[in-house]
Amino acid sequence: MRTDAREQAYVEFVTARQTHLRRIAYAICGDWDRADDLLQAALVKLYVAWPRVQRLGSEDAFVRRIIVRANVDEHRGSGRHQSPGAEGHGGATLFEALQALPAVQRKTVVLRHWLGLSVEETAEELGISPGSVRSHASRALASLHVAQSREAR
């Protein structure tokens, strides 16, 4: 693939998918600036590896896995999460409850229950066993349920 064609394809992918991919990063880290940094780092790696990744049609998975496997809690501080921007429907509360989960549980919820990946796919993305995915998901959903119930009272 020639460089101009390669870059055109890359730009088309980025333009089409960056909003979705940055939302994944935000759901995981809870900070738009950090989410944008995560996405940018992942897209740089994608650019470098573009021909191979595109040939396998795995562009989304490539970027998503880099984002998901980032050590997002490394830069997290208490009370630093930004407004999710969807308040008024209970969404902000759910998002805050999501952010309060341990990282692996949060990632499990994002992959399994938001993006709709299977248990096996989630395990693949996170590099853990399917049994661990089920365990983390169960604990995470219980925590989210408790948080939602508390909010409803």
Place this chain on the structure above:
Amino acid sequence: MTSDLRERLDASFDEGPPHRPVEERLAAGRRAVRRRRRVVTAGTAAALVVLAIGPVALRPTAGGGGGIDLPLPHPTPTTTAVPTPVHLLVAPARFVDADTPPVLYLYGRMFRRDRDVTVLATYGEIDIARHPQGGAIVRIGDQTRWVLVVGNEPERLDEQREAPYDYQAFMSWARDEFAVMSGRMALAATAPGPYAPPLTDDDSPAGYDGNLLVAKPGGSIVQRIRHPIADDLAVLPCHDQAVRVHTPAGDWFVLGYDCPEQGALYSERVGVRADTLSSWLVQVKRVQDEFELMT
């Protein structure tokens, strides 16, 4: 519950602030590539060098009737599509025999095998540590070939085939081949010691049983690491895994490099690059990170 949760999660936050310009993302990608590239100059053998040059004007051969030509300045890239021969030095006779490929690497630079080889274009003079790589379109008699060479000795031919002179098509083919080399070819090319082509999947002491790497009869898996080097996605998101296999003839590391259906395994004897599976994977990842740049 699940679909409801999905909808509520999706609605729990918006799309965020405006994105940075896509040109900025593109520029960052280009910078990442540039940071890891160094353009070779004549006679330079660097740690990692990628240089793609087009057909260039023929330069008079400086050498006499035999032996090695004197070094000449590196050809200047042009955009002409005319297949004007490229001057490459002729390899010393002691490195040439009947099986020597049309072009080869010696002392960190590309040579043509003999004066009967006319080099029409070169691509990617790449010097990776011990085993430089490059490609060329050559003419021998009335036959035109596309050639990729690996390593420092004549037998280190990677691949060649009969083909017409078509520079763009050659470039595309070469990039594809180098992309393949970012897998096991790259690993074979950078293995310490005498070069050996990568073991075929059939010859590997391990193979896929479904999505699981298992030992072939006579061998046994003594260690397995799943998703071994995926943190930085040097390995594509697939069923990558690495095993150490014990066989009566010795121990091997085997990396399930690509998806099982693509059948790409890389097998290397324990001790060639490392003595433990984890340290071997670190070395493997380093190579993969470098070779991604060639795709």
